[in-house]
Each structure stands twice: as C-alpha cells, then as structure tokens.
Amino acid sequence: MNRPNFYFLFVLITVTCLSCQPNDQEKESMAALPVYDDVPYLQDYAIKYNVNEGITSLSKAFMDRNEVIQVMSDKGVLRTKSGQFLYPGTLVEDKTYRPLTDKNVRGMTTYQNQFVYVDDKAVFSNAWAGTPYFEHELPKADRVVSGDGFDFMISDGRSLQFVSKSKAGWSGELMDDTVRDMLYDGNTQKFWMLGERSLASFDTTTNRFETKVVGEGFTSFALNGEQLVIGSDSGYIVMDPVSGKQVGERYNQLPATEITYITAINGQLWFGSTQGAFKLRENGKFDYYYGKRWLPGNKVLHISQGTDGSVLILTDKGLGRIVFEKMTLFDKAQYFEKQVRDRHIRYGFNATLVDFENGNFDMGRLSDSDNDGLWTSMYLAGQVFRYAVTQSEEALQNCRESMDAMEKLFSINPVPGFPSRSFDRSGYIDVLHDPDRWQNSSDPEWDWKATTSSDEAIGHMFAYGAMAELMDNDLKDRAITLIDTLMSHIVRNDMYMVDYDGKPTTWGRWNPEYVNARPKMVGDRKINASNIIGMLQTAYHFTGKEKYKEKTFDLMENHGYLENLMRPMDQVGMAPDDADDWSKMLSESWNHSDDEMYFVGYWGLYRYAFNDSLQAKYKEAIIDHWEIERPEKEGLWNIMTALTETPDFDLNEAAWYLREHPMDLITWDIKNSHRKDLEFIAPNFREQTTREVLPPDERRIQRHNANMFRLDKLGSDGTQEYSAGDIWLLPYWMGRYLGVISEPVKEREVNGES
Template identity: 70%
Template structure:
C-alpha cells in the first residue's frame, strides 16, 4: 500500500531578529540573529510517466481539477501519482463519444475543456451545448477568446468562430501559423507566424500583420507585453512595428526555447533540456531531470490548480507543486523519511538498488561511513530531544546508540570501532578480507580499516550526548568516549586494526602528522581533530592523561601552530614533497571540511582554557570565511556555536529551504547552462562564481563539493537519508537558538 506524504508547505521569508543567545546553562553570551520560521513556498514534483511511445502536445487542468493531455492517440488523463510515487498517463474514456473523434487541438475556456476536431469546436461542459462547425479539416491550433469566441488554424489559414458573431477567415499567405494567444484586455487574438506577428480585433474584425526579423519558436502574452521565444533566447517585441524592445535575453539555462508561458505574472520556459522560471531577481529556477520531470524535452507548460505548474515533456507530465510549509514542517517530513526507510540496525543508512527511483524497491546498504553518517543523525536527534523533550527523539537516540556501541563490541579489538557490521552470509567477505571479518559470534561479520572520519564523528556525537542528555545515555556516551580515546592514547595516537597495524587514516602521531609539509591539509586537520578529541575526553572523564597529551602535542609538537594555520596557506605540496603528501594535496578535500567542523564542537566547547578558546574561535572563523562561497548550511550553523555575530544565517536558512524534498540520486546536469558564470580551474574545485541552490544540483552529503554541477550514471538508483544531510543542521540550529520555533 502506498504511503501518503502529507506536509504543509508558504511564502519565502527570512526575518532576522536581534536577540540574546543563551547557552545550555542559560548564561547570556552574545547577540545573534535568529531565523523566524514562518511559512515559505516549498516546491516538489509529482510525475506522471508516459508508458507508450506517442507524441504529447498540450496539457490543461479544468475547474474540477481533472488533468487532460492531448496526444497523437487522443486525449489522455492522469492516473494515481503523488510525491515520490509517480502516476501514469492513460487514455481518457470518461466520455466515450470523444474517443471516437479525431481530436487535434485543445484549450480551456472558463476553466472547462474545449476540443478541436476535424469538423467542429466542441465541449462536454455547458451540457454539451458548445458545438461550432468549421471547414478546416486539418486544423490543430485553437485558442479561446471571450463570449464563446475561438480562433483556430491549420497552419495556413485562420478561422474565427463564435456563438454570437459570424465566422471570419484569413489565409496567412506565405507564412505559417505557429501559435495563437488572446488578450482579454484588448479583445485581440495575436497570431505568431514563422516570420510575422498578426492581430485580429474581435470588436471590429480588423486584421493586421507585421513582419518580424526573429526566428520564433513560441510566444506568450505577459500583460500587454508580447514575449517571443527563439532558438537563442527570448525577447519582447513591439507588435505594431515588429521591432525588439530592449535586449535579447540569451543568458538562460538553455537558450533554445521550445515553449514559453506566462503564469501568475511569471515567465516559464521550456527547452530540450528541462524547464526554467524567471525570478524577480533576474535569475532562474531550473527544473531538470527526474527529480522534477519525467522527460527533459518540454512540449507545453500551463497553469495548474492550487498554485501548481504543469510541464508536459516527451516522457510524460511533471506537476510542480508549491505548498506552504515551515522548516519545522519539513523536518517532520524528513523525520518520517529516515524512520520509514533509512534505519539499518539503528544506523543512518542509504537506500540502494532502486528501480528507477521507486523507494519501495530498494535495500539498505552498509557503508564505510556508517558510524559517521549515524553520528550526525544521532547528534541531530540529541539536539531535537534537548529542544523538544520528544519521546520519539529519545527512542531514536537509543536505537542508534545501540548500533554505535556494537561497533566496539563486535570485533574483539579493545577500544577499536568497526566501520560497520552485518549478518553473516550476506556478504562474501572472502573477496574483501582486508575490511570484512568474521565475528566471534557466527551470526555477524564486521568491517575494519576504520578511518579518522569515523573517530571524529563518534567523539562529536558522544560529546553532544554526554553534554545534553540527563539519563543513562549520558553515561553510555562518556564510556564510549573513554573507550575510543583510551585506545588511541594507549596506541601512541594510532587506531590499531585487527592485524595489529594502524589503519590507513587513523593516524594522529606527530611522526605521521608533522611529516606532511605545513601547507598540506592533513597536517592541519589531524592536529585540529586530535586536540578536539582529547579535550572532549578530558572534559567528560576528567582523566589527566587526555589533558596532558593534548598539552604535550600543542606545546612540544606544534599541534597548536598546525591547527591555527590559516586556510589560505593550505594548498598543493611542492615538487620536492613525498608522494603521499602530493596525493593528499591534489585539490581541496571536502571530507576534511566535514571532519573539521564536527571537531569544532569539542575544540571550542571543551577548550582547556580561555586563552585556547579564543584562539580556537579565530581558527573556526578563519575556516568559515573560506567556506562561505559554498553556503553550506551545517558549517554556517556550527560556526554560530562560537557566539560570533556573523555566521551567514540567511545562507543557512536558504540551504534548508532550498534543499529538495526528493533525495533520490537522479541524474543532474548543469554544465550546459548559459546563465551561470564559470571560473578558471582552482585548488578548491569551485566551478562557478555563485553556488547553485541545493535543489538544482546533485543530492549529496556535507563532505561533497557544493560546486559540483553534474551527476550522471546512477539515475534513480539510490535515496539518501535526510538524517545527516538536513536534520542534523536543522536541529543543531534549533538547539543553538538561531532557528526559531515554527510560526503559523
């Protein structure tokens, strides 16, 4: 049985209020802005796939909310369909006599369907009384006017039909009719030809033709403006002279326009590579791929019901809905998304092997980063519990904590966290013996080679839990902090795997860390992370060995200097550096960004003294400054923990609002766009001047490059969990007090 996704989705609004931020002890720390969570407009798509290979021409919805599509095989209608559960287009047999007619054109009049067939213009509304005969048997273009007036054409001749007036006919000569529009205010039909724009005034039957120089593909009326779509952009023309008004607009996502439509004062465009809407700021909202549309070749766009927009493509119909919701509403939807299909033994997991995006067809997969993705989800649920005292959040914490604890007990290596685990027999561990191993319990296998990503994620989540929980989970978290850091300290700052050797990435020893050149990121990240981890361990266990080790590293091995090194100094290793350092510094490592910011929780909150805390704040803000172009919601929100007045709250809220509801890995392509400004290749792998909204780029986690433009090859094969991607930053923002409670 299908799952019904009900969510309340309202106008985009960021209201920044100056207020006092309080930490968990209730002590005034600084004045920070707060995002007021008022409703905004959230867009999402409901798709209706085309099962047969037929041509689609027009789509409309009537006053009864019935959607019909004109096709080469007659009139179709939508069947089923809701968010994430596509419906289909199928033959409409509602009016059986209509199926016997050769319907070649279709329009709306008074929000009722009107059809054009080879003998007449007709409708089933108004008791079927609309029936106007014509003598253009090949007519396929129809537009409604006022008072049951219609203009039709077969491409060569125009014919005006009316219930109250006599017919009128005019050949277009050497030109050919492409489309017809009607201006209600002027009582004029506008006719677009391949080389002309013509008008027919219904009050006096006057007809006028003006030659135009452009090669139009489509047109629309925006008030009294005539907007022409071409193969290289769009323009406004003066219908009296045929001359262009203003400039030609061709810096578009796709300049070759297939159709254009004015809906509620906004211009929508279709192309062979998706659809796009012109925004008030002159930029475009781009709808590409199956996240939004069943096909990318757009045939027709029309106004839907309840604020939706209907986009007809070669693969079917995409209905873009715009619903009012708050960030809290979005969080409620995502909470259910995670629990419904992304919990594997308590881990926050990815759904893989989807059949063309069907979220009921996938399987839960293990990951090298099960502990890391779960750490962020777990921390988010701890923040949620701290804010709401929700029993549901508390139970989610318990279940994920059970999984995290099992990572330590399943492998038999004291203090060593596994990457993941699964039931025996499910995986062929003989083909991956370096990572998968049999547990002493014959029912289970576990994955080794654990990395520093997992370690810092674990310590972050356990630290948050130890700080904010007031029950047995607090003690369990402190025990795991001590377990992991006890292992690391007793093994000379290495994580030691089952074979008695350090894992590839679990290395914080000065001999390894300081072997990297000063400008190589690993030297800075490993220093920052280990100090954060040791401080967290000391803060909660009060064991002096952790404090002593942290001070020793900072005072005698340069770790304070390492972690304070400005981000502008991080770059490519010199030619005389070792091969490992060269490999580590080929480009900016966005996974390092994730590790840094997760570590900042313990680096700043549990600093050993106020002098260090001041220094650490400066290091965090320096990193945030480098990250600002990415508009990464989680990192902007994490920076707020320092109490700084400036942390790009509006960009963090933008990230949360603009994130797509659909987290399926649909193919995404932006590199062909003409409306974005590309920049030269660089170390940070920033591809364009300004980052695209999350709902226009590939779905990805926080460790990915936010300037990535394309993703192809796994179209609809996986669904990511919102647990780490969205819920973690949202609930952290709620806990820090920079995202307010929802407002109606």
C-alpha cells in the same frame, strides 16, 4: 569514507517546544545571535505521470476548475492515473465521456477553467451542459485558443479561423508561414498568432488581421504585461506589439537556449526547452527544473498553470506537475524524520537505500558503508539536539537504537577500544573478496568491517559529546563510556587507531611523526591537529582523566599542534615539487571531506576548550575556516559557526540551504555544465566552477563532504536514495538547539494577528 576526497499531503503541525534551560551566560550569548523566524514558505516538489507505450506524441496539458488534468495526444484525450510525490502515475485514455472517445479530437484549451476541444468539425465543450458547439471549416485543425465571450481562434498549422458565440466569423492564414503558437490579449481584444518567421494579430472588435514579419526560428511566445516575449532556437526576444519593434537585445544567457514553449504565470515567465524548464525570478536569475527529479523527460512541449496553484510541464516522456506547498522548516523536518525511519535505518545505522531502478525505492535494499559510523553519528547528534529542544520520546528512542548500533561497532571486533566501520550478518558480505575491510566475528552470525578512518572517529566523538552534555539519563553514561573507550585506545596506541592486524589504519593517524611529516600547506597537518585536540578535550571534559589533558598540552606545546590548527585556511594548498608522494596525493585539490571533519570536530574543539584563551583562539580558527567556505552557502557549516556565538554566520544562507533543499533525495542525473546563465570561473585548487553556488534542488543529491560546485552527476539515474538524517536534519535541529532557528511560527502570527 576513504580519503582522499576523490501521500503526499503535508499536515501543518503546531507543537509546543520545550527548550533546555540555558544558564544566564548562555542566555546572554544566545540573545545576541540573529534568529530565523520559521514562517511558512512555498516548498516545491514534483508529481510525475509517465506516458504509456503506444502513445508517441503529446501536445498540451491543462487542469480544469475541478482539478482534473487532461493531456492532448496522438491517441486522443488522456487523463492522469494515480500519482503522488515519489510515486509516479501514468497518462491513460480518458473514457469519462464516451462521445469524446469517438470524436477526432486533435486540440484542446481551457475557457473559464473548463476544458474546450477542437475536432474535425467543431469547437465544443462538455461544460455548460455541452452547449458550446461552434462549427468550423478546418478538418485538420489541431490548435485552439480561447478569448472572451466564447471567442475562439483555431488553426491547422497554416490556415486560421475565428469562431464565436456572438461575433462574425473570419478566416485567413499566415503569409507563407507555419503557425507555431497562438494567444489572446484581453486588454486589446486581440488574438496573436506566431509563425516560424512572422507575427500576426486579429482584432475581434474590427475583424482586422495584420501581419508583421519580424525574424526567424520562432517557436513560442507569451504576453508579459504589454510586451510579447518570443522564443526561438537561440534564446528569446521582447517585442513591442504596437510598433512591432524588438525591445533590447536577444536574451540568450539562459539555462538552455533552444526554447520550445513560453508562458506567463502569475506575472512570472516560464520557459520550456529541449533541456528542461525554467522560471525567471524577479532578480533576473532562474529556477531550473531539469531531470527526473522534476520531469519525466527534458524536452518540454507545453506549460500551463493548474487551478490548484501547481504548474503543469508536459514533456515528450510524460507530465511533471510542480506543486508549491506552503510549509515551515519544522513541517519539512517532520517529513524527513519519517523518511529516515521508513527507509534508512539498518540495524540502527543511518543508511543509504541502493540497487533500485528509475526511482522505485520500494525495490531497494539498505547498504552498508565505510561511513556507517560517521553518517550515524551525524544523525544521532541531530536527534540529541531534537530531544534537547522538544523532549520528544520518539527522538529519545531513535537515540537509543542508534546508540545500540554504535556500541556494537566496538564490541563486535576483538580489538579493545577499536570502532568497526560497519557490520552485517554473515553470508551477506563477500568477505573473501574484500579481506582488508571485512572480517569474521567471533560470533558466527556476524561479520565486521575494519580499516576505520579518522572520519568515523571524529563523528563518534561529536555525537557522544553532544549526548553526554545534553542527555540526563542512561544515554549520558553510555556516551561517556564510549568517549573513554575510543580515546583510551588512541592514547594507548601512541595516537593511532590500531586495527586487527596490529597496524595503524590508513587514516587513523594523529601521531606527530605522521602529522608533522606533511609540509605546512598540506591539509592533513591542520585537520588532524584540529580534530585530535577537540577529541582529547572532549574526553577530559567528560571523564576528568588527566591523561587526556596532559596529552593535549603535550601535542600543542611540544609538537606544534596549536600552531597547526591555527594556520590560516588560505595557506592550505598543493605540496611543493620536492614533497613526498603521499603529501602530493593528499593535496591534489581541496578536500571537502576535511571540511566535514573540521566542522563536526569544532563542537568538541570550541565547546570543551580548557580555558577562555584557547577558546578565543579556536573561535579565530573556526571563523577563518568559515570565511573561506562562505561561497558554498553550506547550511551545516554556517550553523556550526554559530557555535562560536558570533552574530555573523550567514544565517540567511543557512535557512536558504534548508528551504531550497529538495524533498526528493533520489540520485537522479543532474546536468548544469551546459547552462549559459551561469558565470564560470577559471579552474582552481578549490574546484569551484561558478561564481555563485546553485541551489541544492538544482544540483546532485550529496552529503556535506561533497563539492557544492560540482555541476553534473550522471550515471546513477534513480538508483539510490540518501537519508535526510545527516544531510538535512542535523543542521536543522542544531539550529533549533542553538536558538538561531525559531520554532514554527503560525501564519496568523506572521500576519500580525493574535
């Protein structure tokens, strides 16, 4: 990167995992670490159905016992066509029952999980052999709700009528008010009607109608236990239906306060609003469904429970069906493995899919990146850990293909030991308009990207170190060769990466003249020292060449690199006013790319320490860094910290990151800055915006080098898809290798069955 830091059905798969055999000391250390049992959990994802042109109004959406979905619209009854995860369907006219298309159907509901309709003449259904047919006297009726024993209440927005199979009918109206919503309470056998300013009930056992005037601006309501929850354009209130009095204060600390719909599903309140939908959790916080990751539009019109356990959220732009699929982290990994291989491998690189519209990734192209070497290193390391755990031939082949690309980064350019940023076939990159980065290769078929940074270098060394340690085949030797190749270049060039022009690259600088020129609080002084010590240790560990060990101790003993890397993280901050401009630029705010470089580099720093004394110091530095990162609940940082064998590394938060990460990795627009349920904090150097970090599925798709506290991301709505290779698979497979995430646990084992 350029620093500074400016289908779908899941098949539960049971496998037998073959672990590499650790030595006795490693077994003892691993036994002391906590382990996350990979039991099934509910993973949510969305199946979306867009509305066709010509349909201007939608009102209700329901699913019947056959899992058929119907939607009420101004063009009559619609049904879903096609649609699966990442492949949206559409809402089309339902022609299944020809008589239904001829009737003036304006409202619908369900009774006993069967569709029930209201037209200008009657309440009726095609279920029960079409027997239910109850005539009414409201020719403009467009709302219907079911009770018990084929009881129904209908309304045209002003008048009300009760029709029943076995009870006397009734008609009436709200007192100078408009009906906004209706529901039925089976415990009291009452229908409740909500107006904009009032609340009324109708007792089906006595035919008694009672009106209570309680407020204004009401929009929707739900029965939650023995209380009524009433939404408005400024939050919601809770009311005791017996006394008619409000319980507590108005609730407005919500993701969005303009409530459009409320319902209770399995004892949990779901809210629709003008800015998405949200569910109230038991801990008082919310799960927020905003944007096209979840919904075709953000103005929610109706929410209902599907008979398959999904939740139907109808918006002005179509239907979002939130599916809750039981799976383990291993099942999720299997999906992401396929996602990477299907859409994100470019010449063996781990790449991003770009240049498509509205989430249609089948129209996208694979893009080169300044960080092809880094993103691929992280994916490659993940596949090394996967192979170490499972002995998967697929993982082994993935490693081979990515290593082919990594080796070509060195061989495609004329500079000995210098890794290119990337490469592509000639003619597909405008070399003339980016002459600093793109260069012609001696092979006329290829161009290569120069100006390689320290980000790529540390990524290379991380992946090669893991491969050299854990592979026992030709890949081990290939990895050691590249370790020696890269580090020989750096040592030979006085601790710089030197480009095609004979000059050091902007960021490939580990020489003391550069590193120690920075004031002590500037992050580059610490990060560059930490990274290069880890890189040199890795090179010595696998090559045995004394030049690497000698250079390491020279930097630590004669140039203060050990002191640099041990400097506490809370001392990193902005450069003083009298510092040079470069140092000021480097320290304008916290650099999250540096975090990624630190933690990727900790593998070589800690794993290949020269002695126990140094390793103890490195452990202190790693845990100090982890402590300051803890608010981010970053899955990779937490699992990387387990490398030090400390039992305290926020394993639960790491598992939370993996579970809560969305399956959909498309760059949909995300907005959270408007939310009233978040506790915002004052602007600060770390750019932390809220007291607690949001779950990954409520924020933008981002790699590990981004600010987890960034609340909004607008402008690239559905135009790119990121690869799970570095974002998700690396922390998962590293956790599996380190033994802090178990192999998948069968559901019967969770329930204590044999």
